[in-house]
Amino acid sequence: IICQFQEEDSDVCDLQMSPHQLIYDMYNTIALTEIKGYAMMQFSWMLLRIYGRGNFTQEASLTRQRYSERTGQTASAARAALAMAKRDLYRCDPPVHTAGATYAEVTRLLQGYVENEVDLNGDGTCKENCAFYTLTENHGCYKEQFCSKQDKCNGRIIDCQYVDSDMWVCPASYNSQRRYEWIEYENGRTLGRVGSCRLGTTKVDSWWRWTLTHCSYCFCLCEDEASVAERFFSLREALADIKNNKVVTGIRLVKHGKVFHIQIYQGKLVERGFVESSEEVVAQAFDPTQPGVIEGVDYHTLSYEKRAIDLDELDSPSGHVLTGARFRMIGAHLHFEIRSTPFNYTTGKLSPDRSQWISNDNTEGSYNPRSRLELHKPDIPTRAHTSLRIDSQHDQYIEFTHSDFDADAAQSTVPFVDIQPVVPSKALNTKGATLISGAGLYHRGARGSGGFIAAKLITYDYSKHVKAEPPPSEFVDESETTEFVPIVN
Numbered sequence: 001i002i003c004q005f006q007e008e009d010s011d012v013c014d015l016q017m018s019p020h021q022l023i024y025d026m027y028n029t030i031a032l033t034e035i036k037g038y039a040m041m042q043f044s045w046m047l048l049r050i051y052g053r054g055n056f057t058q059e060a061s062l063t064r065q066r067y068s069e070r071t072g073q074t075a076s077a078a079r080a081a082l083a084m085a086k087r088d089l090y091r092c093d094p095p096v097h098t099a100g101a102t103y104a105e106v107t108r109l110l111q112g113y114v115e116n117e118v119d120l121n122g123d124g125t126c127k128e129n130c131a132f133y134t135l136t137e138n139h140g141c142y143k144e145q146f147c148s149k150q151d152k153c154n155g156r157i158i159d160c161q162y163v164d165s166d167m168w169v170c171p172a173s174y175n176s177q178r179r180y181e182w183i184e185y186e187n188g189r190t191l192g193r194v195g196s197c198r199l200g201t202t203k204v205d206s207w208w209r210w211t212l213t214h215c216s217y218c219f220c221l222c223e224d225e226a227s228v229a230e231r232f233f234s235l236r237e238a239l240a241d242i243k244n245n246k247v248v249t250g251i252r253l254v255k256h257g258k259v260f261h262i263q264i265y266q267g268k269l270v271e272r273g274f275v276e277s278s279e280e281v282v283a284q285a286f287d288p289t290q291p292g293v294i295e296g297v298d299y300h301t302l303s304y305e306k307r308a309i310d311l312d313e314l315d316s317p318s319g320h321v322l323t324g325a326r327f328r329m330i331g332a333h334l335h336f337e338i339r340s341t342p343f344n345y346t347t348g349k350l351s352p353d354r355s356q357w358i359s360n361d362n363t364e365g366s367y368n369p370r371s372r373l374e375l376h377k378p379d380i381p382t383r384a385h386t387s388l389r390i391d392s393q394h395d396q397y398i399e400f401t402h403s404d405f406d407a408d409a410a411q412s413t414v415p416f417v418d419i420q421p422v423v424p425s426k427a428l429n430t431k432g433a434t435l436i437s438g439a440g441l442y443h444r445g446a447r448g449s450g451g452f453i454a455a456k457l458i459t460y461d462y463s464k465h466v467k468a469e470p471p472p473s474e475f476v477d478e479s480e481t482t483e484f485v486p487i488v489n
Helices: 002-015 019-050 057-084
Strands: 111-116 156-161 166-171 180-185 202-205 217-223 232-234 246-256 259-268 279-281 299-301 308-311 313-315 320-330 333-342 356-358 396-399 416-418 436-445 452-459
Touching: 019 057, 111 156, 111 180, 246 416, 246 436, 246 452, 259 320, 308 436, 313 333, 313 452, 320 436, 333 436
Parallel strands: 232 259, 308 333, 416 452
Antiparallel strands: 111 217, 156 217, 166 180, 166 202, 232 299, 246 259, 246 320, 259 279, 308 396, 313 436, 320 333, 333 356, 436 452
8 A cells, every 4th residue: 555655646746647637638648549540440441432442331330330349448447547546736845955946934933042031021030940931022131141142032932941051052144044053051952953153152151140049041932023024824815817717727835025825827728628728827925014914814924823724625516627725714723725616518618606615614613623733843844864745634734833942943933835836747748737626735744854835736527528429420321232342453
């Protein structure tokens, strides 16, 4: 079973076609070859008859009979194969991960942050311990110590803990979203990958006051203010131009500025499920701070309480195709939805007025609540030594969180977002785009990795349209003669 799964996964990754689509395109090619051969044979019998080489009625009839048998068997086999074949289409790990090209990151959501207890309360005291500060904020910079050498957390400070009194801190470069490259404590514990430090390490020591209270450096999580973070998701709809009979032919997640968007590709639907070549519909970029842009209407800001994203696979009803997608908030969850539009397969005409939004509105308060996809000690996913595979299921959710303390000093937000386009290829050099009926979100990861959130497509189910119709009657009237006339030399 594992080998079969890996082979299917490899086919989807390499060909960028769903198994269902591959079988259907192959069937179309075989059927077209068959009908070309049949037409050529019948044309040959007709020419021979016209030029007086014989009657050839029996030969033409036998050709028609054998063609009907072969095409009927091929159609039956194709229908059976299509019924079992998966229609999922997604992207796998690229050969090389490239920021801004294959993936993007949510930043400054929950990030590891070193702060002394004296700056975690308004009284400037050290009478508590680190664990006391589960939710607080920065209250100053006592005597311009280590706090003056790092970016202050201008938002909420969460879940502090004590690791050790003294440490060496390697600061990150100035243009990085990280605060630290690594931290090494005197007790031997290290956070992040300890190595060379381009900017030089900083020695950070806790101290005692004359009142015999210990002012400890705590390791906390910083939820920075939104103005310096990149943790916005657009709630605007990504729609195909259904008034001009266009449907969705591809999808991707993109990051414009600080905002993540759903971006689609579209193509014109014509007769018998054929879609003309697709074009990219660029998502409209916007700044969350600009006038007229409203939180909760135009965008959602990830926060400690609202950082869950639902993982669903949504398909259209029979006779419908995909014409749009969007994010919507349901409680504290960022929720994915698709727009489905009915169409006439023969004519290719859409029925825009009958479009509907489809979603899986299951919540944690339902009778069968969504299950949470847990991340175990998640490191940066680009550090994975093996290809990451899909480990999520429909009706799950995952929370954006910090990377592992020991592996990365909690400096990154995981999972990362896969921004590779998901656009089906066409088999055997056939033209046009592929008909799509559904879409979804999934997580690709492994134990010890933060993984990636990515979009996927569900290709249209062609099985009900695979029919082997008998060819028209022979070119000659069988009532004329049934005798075989030999060729005249």
